[in-house]
Amino acid sequence: MLLMLKDLPRYECLLEAARRFPDLDPTACEAYLNLLRAGDEAERRRESFFNEHHITAGRFTVLMLLYDKIAGEPLPQTPADLAEKAGVTRATITGLVDTLERDQLVTREPGSGDRRMMLVHLTTKGRETLEAILPGHFRHMAELMEPLTDAERRTLVRLLNKVAGKADSMAEETRCHAAAARVSLPSP
Amino acid sequence: MLLMLKDLPRYECLLEAARRFPDLDPTACEAYLNLLRAGDEAERRRESFFNEHHITAGRFTVLMLLYDKIAGEPLPQTPADLAEKAGVTRATITGLVDTLERDQLVTREPGSGDRRMMLVHLTTKGRETLEAILPGHFRHMAELMEPLTDAERRTLVRLLNKVAGKADSMAEETRCHAAAARVSLPSP
DNA sequence: TGGAGATGATTAGCCGCCTAACTAACCCGC
DNA sequence: GCGGGTTAGTTAGGCGGCTAATCATCTCCA
Numbered sequence: 001m002l003l004m005l006k007d008l009p010r011y012e013c014l015l016e017a018a019r020r021f022p023d024l025d026p027t028a029c030e031a032y033l034n035l036l037r038a039g040d041e042a043e044r045r046r047e048s049f050f051n052e053h054h055i056t057a058g059r060f061t062v063l064m065l066l067y068d069k070i071a072g073e074p075l076p077q078t079p080a081d082l083a084e085k086a087g088v089t090r091a092t093i094t095g096l097v098d099t100l101e102r103d104q105l106v107t108r109e110p111g112s113g114d115r116r117m118m119l120v121h122l123t124t125k126g127r128e129t130l131e132a133i134l135p136g137h138f139r140h141m142a143e144l145m146e147p148l149t150d151a152e153r154r155t156l157v158r159l160l161n162k163v164a165g166k167a168d169s170m171a172e173e174t175r176c177h178a179a180a181a182r183v184s185l186p187s188p
Numbered sequence: 189m190l191l192m193l194k195d196l197p198r199y200e201c202l203l204e205a206a207r208r209f210p211d212l213d214p215t216a217c218e219a220y221l222n223l224l225r226a227g228d229e230a231e232r233r234r235e236s237f238f239n240e241h242h243i244t245a246g247r248f249t250v251l252m253l254l255y256d257k258i259a260g261e262p263l264p265q266t267p268a269d270l271a272e273k274a275g276v277t278r279a280t281i282t283g284l285v286d287t288l289e290r291d292q293l294v295t296r297e298p299g300s301g302d303r304r305m306m307l308v309h310l311t312t313k314g315r316e317t318l319e320a321i322l323p324g325h326f327r328h329m330a331e332l333m334e335p336l337t338d339a340e341r342r343t344l345v346r347l348l349n350k351v352a353g354k355a356d357s358m359a360e361e362t363r364c365h366a367a368a369a370r371v372s373l374p375s376p
Numbered sequence: 377t378g379g380a381g382a383t384g385a386t387t388a389g390c391c392g393c394c395t396a397a398c399t400a401a402c403c404c405g406c
Numbered sequence: 407g408c409g410g411g412t413t414a415g416t417t418a419g420g421c422g423g424c425t426a427a428t429c430a431t432c433t434c435c436a
Contacts, residue, residue, distance in 0.1 A: 005249065005273065023324075028333035028334070031336065031345055032332060035230055036227065037352055038223065038348040038349075041359075042220070042355055043228075065193075088422095090385065091385090092422070092424075094386055114431075115432085117431095118385070138212040141213065142212075145213070145219050147351065147353070154215070156222070156223070157219055161222065164225055166333075268415080277393080280393055283392070287391090299414095302401075305401095306415070377436100380435095381435105382434095383430100383432075386429080388425105391424080393421085399415085400415085401413085401414080403413100404411090405410095406409095
């Protein structure tokens with residue numbers, strides 16, 4: 001969870017500041033700060049909801065990934081798969097699976113063939129825990145989005161997708177620069 | 189930073205899932221997941237930018253609060269003020285100010301009158317560090333929001349404000365429940 | 377066939393955020 | 407004045423994210 005300003009600067013202040021900082025684009029800045037704040041608020045509500053159910057967002061995500069295709073069968077997966085789908089490093093998954101295994105919500109087993117691989121399975125207790133949380137979680141989402149009409153939700157999704165796409169391409173660029181740096185400096 | 193799904197479920201999957209979970213509102217769920225993902229992506233880009241300048245988002249926020257009114261004079265403030273404005277606990281501010289003081293970007297001094305209070309000051313080095321980062325930070329914001337037109341930015345701000353307002357009122361409600369619980373259970 | 381490099385998972389250590397508990401100082405009413 | 411509740415700041419401990427380094431295994435090619 002990120003540290004964020006509780007009360008955002010007013011737009012007039014941004015205009016004022018833009019006079020001193022030619023790089024400051026007031027409408028971009030306003031949109032950016034509002035996005036960070038709304039995302040942060042939503043995350044805090046989410047974590048608060050999960051805390052009431054004695055789980056964390058990270059653990060919940062792993063359980064959801066193992067539960068997978070909500071209509072289908074739970075599917076054992078490797079830590080690397082989970083890391084890829086969750087968008088975190090494998091080391092983070094190791095830590096989460098450690099605590100989930102301690103609480104008997106998942107099990108770890110050696111995988112098939114390749115002896116480096118592990119397979120993480122959802123246990124019956126894990127499935128029951130998840131299914132006990134899900135309805136409340138869905139209601140929580142619906143409550144948070146309640147002030148938006150369906151049309152507004154569609155608009156919001158469209159605009160957020162534009163921003164997320166841009167963020168993605170910026171991340172890509174950073175990775176390329178890093179790779180290029182590694183090539184030009186073979187052994188640090 | 190929160191662990192989040194990299195690829196969101198498609199809308200058809202949500203419709204499918206809604207048949208099994210009557211509490212699932214597909215458009216709310218889609219908007220919610222997109223908000224969390226976009227917020228998370230933006231935070232990652234932000235942290236990545238700050239890392240390149242050897243600072244963290246938390247430390248940057250504290251420096252900004254001390255720099256304050258961008259056009260005005262740096263203003264010493266108490267840790268409690270900083271915590272309130274940043275939306276974190278006082279303990280978090282203590283930790284951030286510890287490292288900022290170690291790096292000589294701020295100083296801590298006993299405050300005026302009330303001997304419990306401390307005043308955190310921005311040092312010259314702190315101000316110079318911040319001013320070296322700000323232009324790039326503004327360009328970073330502008331780049332991320334570049335795919336949106338001015339009209340879209342205004343719309344986005346309006347919709348995000350609705351959601352943030354709702355999140356705020358939900359948090360308020362939680363706090364009231366907690367307070368009520370404390371009253372009805374005088375000594376745990 | 378055998379060694380180099382790639383790819384699994386894990387470990388160790390840092391950081392920021394949280395809550396809960398503590399200390400010191402303040403204020404207020406008797 | 408002085409004792410009780412309140413408030414400021416800190417400390418201690420936990421968690422979850424990250425990177426970098428380690429170890430085991432696999433793969434591929436000379």
